[in-house]
Amino acid sequence: MSVPVEIDWISKRAQLFANDIALIDAESNDQWSFKDMNNRAEILAKCFIYHDIKKGDRVALLAPNHISYLDFLFACMKIGAIFVPLNWRLSSNELEYVVNDSEPKLIAVHGDFMREHEWLDVSLNIRSNDYVDQLFTENVVLPQPNIQEQDPLAMIYTGGTTGKPKGAVLSHQSIFWNAINTIVSWNLNQEDCTLTTIPMFHTGGLNALTIPVLLSGGTVVLRANFDPIKAVHDLIHYRCTTVLFIPTMYHMIIQTDEFKQTEFPDMKVFLSGGAPCPLTIYQAFHKQGLPFKEGYGLTEAGPNNFYIDPDDAKEYPGSVGRAMMFNDIKIVGDNSQEVDVGEVGELWLKGKHLFEYYWNNDAATEIAFYQDWFKTGDLARKDEEGFVYIAGRKKEMIITGGENVYPLEIEHLLQSHEKVNEVAVVGLPHDKWGEMVAAFVSLNENMTKEELAAYCGEKLSRYKIPKKFFIIDELPKTHVGKISKTLLIQEYSKV
Structure with a gap:
């Protein structure tokens, strides 16, 4: 019995469009067709079998x-194993926790990280793009396992900003339906090309555009490290049609002369x-x-859930x-009933793109x-038009003097x-109000706290105006480049 085509779709894509370019390495300009990609996957799958990797084992x-x-x-x-991409931005202690939790049967490490992580039990050292040519696969036969759509395919660990990271288990169905939903809803096709410079240990790097573009027959350009000027050059050189960056990346891009002087004639949309x-x-x-438009997603859901036309985004x-x-959403109150139009509530999602469960954490799965x-x-x-706006994390909502304040x-x-560079608004403990609104700001030009408060006073209700402003050189970031409010709260709660 062969693996179903909706599971091993790279094999089918290689049969139908063998010579179409699937992947380009922006550093070396190496290129691989869909046939090349499938051949590489078969060689590596045989290597896994040689190392006694079976269905359900983690690599x-x-x-x-x-x-x-x-x-x-x-x-x-192809063989039913579970892929665990490791976050190279984690400390050794954090990474050790993830490895111990996921218990991979095989660990591969790229040469760039070998010296830093000698403590890992490395089975495979990846030194170059052609590392698969050196793998031992002689006389190894690929099995034909019984793989179902809801069997695990990948396990991506969440950020862990409020505790230990959780392994979100994504099934073949989760990844496939996120891709199909994206292709159909966003009108992706064989002519599309994207640049992936968001780290691929993150669901945004792997699943937001990389997998959907490949499934649609388009081309993915990989860049190992983000640089705003190189990013602009790559988008032009490879004639990219769509791209995803996180806001901190865009913040750097729009300040470059290259961005201001470029027309991007092939780009359909920046996401x-x-x-x-x-x-x-x-x-x-x-x-x-x-x-330009904005999307929304999580490791546990997609990460693609919404569509908006760039004209509507304006x-x-x-x-x-x-x-x-192919997914549903609803916004609910504390009673689990949908709220009225314009009212803020918790966003719930439903669809085949959702993760299956948290690894080794039944309690967290049940709560989710x-x-x-x-x-x-x-x-x-x-x-009233049905357009959804994200108001922030539920746990980040500030309750000050009985009033709800949404930091966003x-x-x-x-x-x-124009003088403000980056901002984070959080709730800090307060004896009288329970919480007080506090704003952390980095600036492009000198500005006083009084000027910041006056600017807020022009548009905000009195209780929403931050009671304290902290002007700092740079806001702390998480491992994936987001502003870390957790670190700010930890450091400034006793100030």
Whole structure:
């Protein structure tokens, strides 16, 4: 019995469009066709079999953005193993926790990280793009395992900002339906090309555009390290049609002369994800006449859930749009009933793209679901036209003197000031009010705390104006480049 084509779709793509270019390495300009990709995956799958990897066994990879991510994913598709991409930005202690939790039977490490992580029990040292040519596969026969759509394919660990990282188990179905939903809803096709420079240990790097573009027959360009000037050059040189960056990346891109002087004639749309996008970034793209929109997702869900036309994104700035073709959304209150139009509630998601469960954590899995709805922990509202706006994390909502304050509203306002670089608004403990609104700001030009407060006072209700402003050189970031509010709260709660 062969592996179903909806599971081993790279094999079918290689049969139908063998010579179409699937992948390009921006550093070396090496290129691989779909036939090449499938052949590599078969070689690696045989290597796994040689190392006694069976269905359900975990195989881990520690590497910068590299062809090996796709080699590993596609090889696991063929034999039923579970791919665990490791976050190279973690400390040794954090990484050790993930390795101990996932218990991989094989660990591969790219040469860039070998010296730093000598403590790992490395089975495979990846030194170059052609590492598969050196793998021992003589007389190894690929089995034909009984793989079902809901069997695990990958396990991606969440950020762990509020505790230990959790391994979100993504099935073949989860990854396949996220890709299909994205292709149909976003109109991806064989002519599309994307640049992936978001780390591929992150679901945004692996699943937001890389897998959907490949499944649609398009081309993916890999760049190991993000540089705003190189990113602009890559988009032009490879004639990219769509791209995903996180807001901190866009923040750097729009400040370059290269961005301001480039027309991007092949780009259909620039997509922002991973964190709420400041409206100043929208404005920079609109000023250039460039199509720009915002998406929303999580490791546990997609990460693609919404669609918005770039023209609508101009009219409804900050909206992520409406639910895509093959998933549902609803916004609920504390009673688990849908809230009224314009009211803020928790965003719930439903669809075949959802993760299956948290690895070794039944309690967290049970809490995460209400029947077949995934409770995101994010707050959102829907307008009369059906456009959805993310209001922030539920746990980040500030309750001050009995009033609910949504940090994102204040962050958008402060970010709109030309002298403001980056902003994070949090709730800090307060004896009288329970919590007080505090704003952490990095600046482009000198500005006083009094000026910041006056600027907020022009647009915000009195109780929303931050009681304290902290002007700091740079806001701390998480392992995936998001502003870390957790670190700010930990450091400043006793100030």
